[in-house]
Amino acid sequence: MEVIETLVTEAVEVEENTTVVSNLEPDKTKAEFVWTLQATWQLVHTRLEMDQAFDQPVCKKKKLWEMVAEKVNVKLRDAGNHISNVKAYECDLKWRNMLATYRKNSERAKRLGVGSVHWEFFKAMHEVLGKSREEVEAQRKAKLNGTKLGKAIASKKFTPILPTPSLVPAPCPTRPPQDVLQLYMELQERKMNMWAQQKALEERKIEAINNLAQAISSLAQNNTSQLLKE
DSSP states (O other): OOOOOOEEOSSOEESTTOOOOOSSOOOTTSOOOOOOHHHHHHHHHHHHHTHHHHTSSSOOHHHHHHHHHHHHHHHHHHTTOOOOOOOHHHHHHHHHHHHHHHHHHHHHHHHHOGGGOOOTTHHHHHHHHTOOHHHHHHHHHHHHTTSHHHHHHHHOOOOOOOOOOOOOOOOOOOOOHHHHHHHHHHHHHHHHHHHHHHHHHHHHHHHHHHHHHHHHHHHHHHHHHHHHHO
16 A cells, blocks of 8 residues: 655655755754654644635735744744744745645545545645635635625626627628629620720711811812812
């Protein structure tokens, strides 16, 4: 049976060979914090209690991790453990490693069932981190109901923004072959009529010119006859 779990030793923590680098700058001048089983459980409970604060769209993670470290130190001192104080970056790094181990076990639970996971921190983390988006959204709306903000959101009317319909050019109507042939014949007939009209006009021009020439010739002959008689 394959077991994915976190091993906490006196000096070194091994979690499925997963290495995660924290974005909080460590103080390397002091010895690193030794994560005992009790300290690890205190971190898990504290971090899960503040999960909603970490999920906010705008939040200062460094400040939140400082709060986590402070709460873990207080709980350890109250339990009688007088060990060196854990730093914010150490809590951040430890949680990232545990989160990577949790995700691997979560995938295993999906394939083989929850009973196949024996990591001791899985159940506590899965109760908070395993919620679907729908469940988280439903809880958020339930908390808003009855509050001034919830009533304001419920009473506000939103106008949906519809996408602008794309302009699709209308398809050109296709003519059947018979209509195309008929149209072609009509165009040819019009051309023939225009050519006949132009030809008749040219013939009239020629006839008018001939008549004018004959009139000029006749007039010239009459003038010549009169001059001869005189």
